[in-house]
Amino acid sequence: MNKAELIEAISDESNLSKADAKRALDAFISVTGKALKKDDKVALVGFGTFSVSQRAARKGRNPQTGKEINIEAKNVVKFKAGSELSAHVK
Known part of the structure; x- marks a missing residue:
């Protein structure tokens, strides 16, 4: 959709x-x-919770060249489904 x-x-x-x-x-x-x-959470009872999480810096690889690269730390959005939403999917 x-x-x-x-x-x-x-x-x-x-x-x-x-x-x-x-x-x-x-x-x-x-x-x-x-x-x-x-950095607030958005919680919708029964639907789920949106939150922000810190992703640590890490080493990665360029898939085309195989060369090692540094990937910077960043904030990412997470979503945890609530019980009602999970029940609809089952």
Whole structure:
């Protein structure tokens, strides 16, 4: 499912116009991104938790040349699914 399909599904499920559903989804993405940038967690009970984790620097290999390279440390977004979401997937 891509973003356009998700907007259409939200619109159908919630009886919102597609424009309103798009604004709601864009607002969710924006607010979540801002919270994660401040190193906050975003927890949606039953759905899951978004958090930021530090990935340590490490050595890697260029697959084309085989030459060893240094990969810098960085922050990555993690998602842990909640119980209701996990139950829907089973």
